[in-house]
Amino acid sequence: DGGITQSPKYLFRKEGQNVTLSCEQNLNHDAMYWYRQDPGQGLRLIYYSQIVNDFQKGDIAEGYSVSREKKESFPLTVTSAQKNPTAFYLCASTVWSSQANYGYTFGSGTRLTVV
Amino acid sequence: QQQVKQSPQSLIVQKGGISIINCAYENTAFDYFPWYQQFPGKGPALLIAIRPDVSEKKEGRFTISFNKSAKQFSLHIMDSQPGDSATYFCAASKETSGSRLTFGEGTQLTVNP
Numbered sequence: 001d002g003g004i005t006q007s008p009k010y011l012f013r014k015e016g017q018n019v020t021l022s023c024e025q026n027l028n029h030d031a032m033y034w035y036r037q038d039p040g041q042g043l044r045l046i047y048y049s050q051i052v053n054d055f056q057k058g059d060i061a062e063g064y065s066v067s068r069e070k071k072e073s074f075p076l077t078v079t080s081a082q083k084n085p086t087a088f089y090l091c092a093s094t095v096w097s098s099q100a101n102y103g104y105t106f107g108s109g110t111r112l113t114v115v
Numbered sequence: 116q117q118q119v120k121q122s123p124q125s126l127i128v129q130k131g132g133i134s135i136i137n138c139a140y141e142n143t144a145f146d147y148f149p150w151y152q153q154f155p156g157k158g159p160a161l162l163i164a165i166r167p168d169v170s171e172k173k174e175g176r177f178t179i180s181f182n183k184s185a186k187q188f189s190l191h192i193m194d195s196q197p198g199d200s201a202t203y204f205c206a207a208s209k210e211t212s213g214s215r216l217t218f219g220e221g222t223q224l225t226v227n228p
Contacts, residue, residue: 006158033216040220040221045215045217058215101147107158109156
């Protein structure tokens with residue numbers, strides 16, 4: 001089955017520690033996205049990538065980093081510079097097209113908790 | 116310019132009733148307006164989407180109404196069922212697929228049996 005796989009489902013981070021969230025898709029989608037979800041704040045864009053080896057900052061990129069070395073993979077690192085990282089992180093992907101918008105396919109998310 | 120405002124934050128409806136969720140946007144460059152449905156612990160899933168060349172789109176019990184002049188759009192869920200209980204997000208972007216989506220704050224819908 002085609003889809004987006006996020007791992008791990010739950011992740012615990014100690015203060016001052018960097019952690020990496022995995023996002024893999026086998027949909028052959030061009031564009032990939034990372035969103036952060038907090039109660040009452042909707043989904044806020046952290047980073048996005050429309051092509052391999054290229055990515056752009058979203059609205060809340062501070063304290064996060066990404067890479068896009070392969071089309072199917074878009075890992076997100078939450079660095080120690082992110083002061084409030086406890087949240088639900090969602091990865092999404094879509095086809096790139098100038099003719100129509102096909103919407104996003106989301107993964108099932110990773111819940112990150114600082115302990 | 117990039118904001119999408121959604122209301123209400125939470126909504127309780129009786130089974131069989133109509134659920135209505137409203138969104139307003141500011142950026143006139145937006146021309147693609149999807150709604151996503153999210154169940155607890157899961158990622159959002161695309162429910163229905165509309166483009167500004169039509170004022171209404173219906174898929175089963177779900178209808179989007181769009182008012183371009185007011186820069187508003189809404190989701191109507193007819194004959195609401197307990198299985199519809201979820202969080203609903205409106206969003207907006209440019210038509211080009213791959214454009215970044217801007218999401219509303221979300222509405223938690225509860226349908227009582």
